[in-house]
Amino acid sequence: MIKSMTGYGIANFENERYIISAEIKTLNSKFLDLNLRSPRQFSDREIEVRALVSDVLERGKVNLNIEFSSKDSSELPVSINQGLFETYFSTYKLMGSQVGVEESNDIFRMALQAPNVVTSISEKSDDPEEWEMVKKTIVEAAKNCDGFRKDEGDTLYHKFKENLQIIRDGLTSIQEEEPKRKERIKSRVRNNFKEWMEENSFDENRFEQELIYYFEKLDITEEIVRLSTHLDYFQKIMDAASSQGKKLGFISQEIGREINTIGSKANDAAIQRHVIVMKDELEKIKEQALNII
Structure with a gap:
């Protein structure tokens, strides 16, 4: 399960004495960054409010607006x-x-x-019942915001699956293209050196050893295996019980490293076309991963 850091939640409470409203808007951030607007009588409660919010929303840039009005009109505010x-x-x-x-x-x-x-009037509230009702309203708004985040996370989950599938399809195409690439390299080497070898005395065994070394440098088998493993791990983290946006970000970096290495080592136009598509999909993943809790 993944959750987005973008969310919105609102909660209201009303009884015969007062009306309370709590509204929360969240955006992405590395840590919990709380911006609180509340009535003067609750201005000393920010630490407690932060604890209430962090228990539900974990992290992100959180804008919380609390409104409180008393139905008792006998006193002016x-x-x-x-x-x-x-x-x-x-x-x-x-x-x-x-x-x-x-x-x-x-x-x-x-x-x-x-x-x-x-x-x-800036006097602090000394009515514990008032604050208890405010706390309950804040928690309800935070839970509503968390539900919004889960819905956004579900949308991102399906987008990620589409991006991953396109990368997997590109990897499959590269695997199919790899034998053809090797044959093209062998053919090119043979043609380039055939006349030269006929005209010059040359140790064929040494030449074969040099070719083996050359082909090992161009081999992308390990990168293909590692990329496939990283894609599977990315999917596993997406399906985990808790949202782990930072880990998804780290895995996407490793995916990018393998894609880049495949492109540079292959040095082949046909494979490079697939690499470009894969890199484009990975950039979409990286951008959205920044918004995951």
Whole structure:
């Protein structure tokens, strides 16, 4: 099973006292990178929130927005300094009359918006029931986000399978082409050296040894076997119980190394065409593997 790091989850809670909402958006990141927006009364709870989120979402760039509103309208969520407001209003009104301006509505708005007239109440919440409900809402949103990630992971899983199959098909074509490549090399060597060997004295045994050494340098049998093994291992990790994006990234690097070696050692146009297709599919895998948990 693989899970994407891209996700979205939302959860809401409401009772007779308050309304709570938690919204989570996630993107890929090497570690858990939490960006938290919450009401002032919960500003000291970030460490606890991080623990709640990491238990469910593991890693990724996480944007969490918490909204909390009380249904109790008997108290304002702000503090109004009435004496300071009256001072501002009187001063502005006097200044307006001196220059012939008597728009009291504008003066009222200016006095209300003056510094320190209206301030937010920043007292911490001391109600444990409030925080418990907020925690439950956060966890529910995280689980919904995790479900979204699993669905995205299923989509990526099928894409990876298609990419792997194309690479496997290319590998099969290379295996079929390999005997033909060897014959082309032998034919080319024979033609190039036939006249020269007839005109010059040459140790045939030594020449055969040199040919064997040359063919060993061009042999791609080991690379083909290793590439097939890496593809099988990639599939095995995709089917594992837990998502292992970093391991998939490492395996894809090894796959790329074998594909590149096959292309350089083969030095054959027919095989190179298959190598290009395989490399293109591998780049798609590498790009998407960065988004796997």
